[in-house]
Amino acid sequence: MSIINKALIGDLEAKAKLFRREILEMILKAGTGHPGGSLSAIDIITALYYYKMKVDPKNPKWPDRDRFVLSKGHVCPALYAVLAEKGFFPKEALWTLRQPGSILQGHPDMRKTPGVEMSTGSLGQGLSVAVGMALAGRLDKKDYKVFCMMGDGEIQEGNIWEGAMFAAHKKLDNLVGILDRNRLQIDGSTEDVMALEPVADKWKAFGWEVLELKDGNDMIQVVDALDKATQIKGKPIIIIADTIKSKGVSFMENKAEFHGRALRPDEMEKARKELDIPGFKVS
């Protein structure tokens, strides 16, 4: 996007705001879930589905679609909100999150949810799966892209680095990793738990093209980074997106506490005021 399309950006931002509200409402209804990492990731997931990726909600298994693997599967409410709005399944399903029999499980389940590309939930596995899907694309001579979103805590898993080494070795330039660098995991700061820095240097050393996205919650920058990422040839690409955990609700932002719990009713009231959407209804 060379000339910034204001209308497009405005539209994406409005969608992301709606999704933020839906994420919190969904988790509230379910009683459990992971708001923090959902809110940090939602701007990027919105831009992927509404700007970058080729997908067809009427035909979720369309062979030429771009693939999105949510390796940090616990933030699936973010993915579900986007998929519902895209029309992969009816919106009412959102309010059944985590209920017995629901198509929306507590972690992504590709056999239950149309549009979910891969079942995830055990951290550290998605990148290698995405590597396999990128390899398949190459073998099948298809030009789809595979996007894989990882949590920053998640990349403490050794498995991630096996996938990283392989992807560079095979020059998988149809693979785009996205690191949601919100700097928090369950136990607190990633740098206190298990320091990741200098994280960009690590990916570079593994042979990846690193794109540092200064503000992964700023739609203009997100769109720009996705555009750049899909033009690079000859090696896998990782977008290291600096984000804010729980972005969009002031009292939740940057607090590890909101990693994995539903809001209490009084907190939800406050959040609703910040994410006010005229006419919003939980059906």
Added chain:
Amino acid sequence: MVKYVRDGAWRESSEEFFKKIGFAGPARYYTRQLMNQTLLKLAKADPRICFVSAEGSPPESYEAAGIHRYRVMGFGIAEANTVLAASGLAKEGLIPVYSTMSWLLGRSYNNIFQSICTDNLNVKFLMSARGWAGGGGSHHEINDIAFMRCIPQILIMAPADTVELVKMITAGLKYHGATFIRIFGQPVPNLFEEDYPFQMGKAFTIRKGNDVTIISFGTELWRSLVASDILAKEGVEARVINMNTIKPIDEDAIIKAAEETGAIVTAEDHSVIGGLGEAVAHVLVKNQPVPMDMVGVRDRYSQSTYDKQGGWAILEKAYNLTADDIVAASQKTINRKKTKNIK
């Protein structure tokens, strides 16, 4: 010794039941608290005990309680590295305790198999099987006993209530060798009094009876007791055995039960493949084959539910883990015994 009162109260919905016995709030926090208290006490007395964790670190209270911070080690979200470092610690004579969600055991299975258990190193796995909750199939551990049980020499135990939990952790940490204690993640009623004589490797007969034997452990034990009450109303006296040690299993208790009751039912919150049921069947087939049935999850993945009593109840029903399922299996097995004219 045993708190269990036969007054039919067990038949009530679990929600009412838990209210009645005064079990307030999410029990897993209570369980974790109790577990930590026990561990702290043991660690104070034995400086070899140390704590390793992937994410979900041991609480700061450890330090506050006088455990040197070097004995509490967090490894980040890296289960393989955690268990392998535990191996090294144990090899040098320390007693590392690794405590997390049971489903994560499988994440580092070969590391455990190869680098801890080959040499039966003294690592303690205190894993909570969260059971049926919001997380869904990826987060419900219903295969852990299966894949751990086939590891040579490993000790596997599972407490059925908090009294047993404390006794089991205490005994398990004194024992030398790789140990897996599978801790319930859902509330369970307290079945035992403080004087309950827990013994590692020894099954405990919690209820006498000679028509059928229900062998169980962990979360399913109290449901087995509910089942035995229902059966009693129909004139069937079921023996109920707490098989708190799954490996090495108490063969004598199984053989004796088969001889004296001629019908066996196992009940477990685990897959029927590779769990307690198959362990018991193994003993029966070799020694005293009698009609038998297994209650457990039948070769299926699990799914999400509300993270509270009502939600669990729905899945327990869907996955055939209720007292009624145990009753039905018992009746079926007794009928087979009668028609086969065994005993």
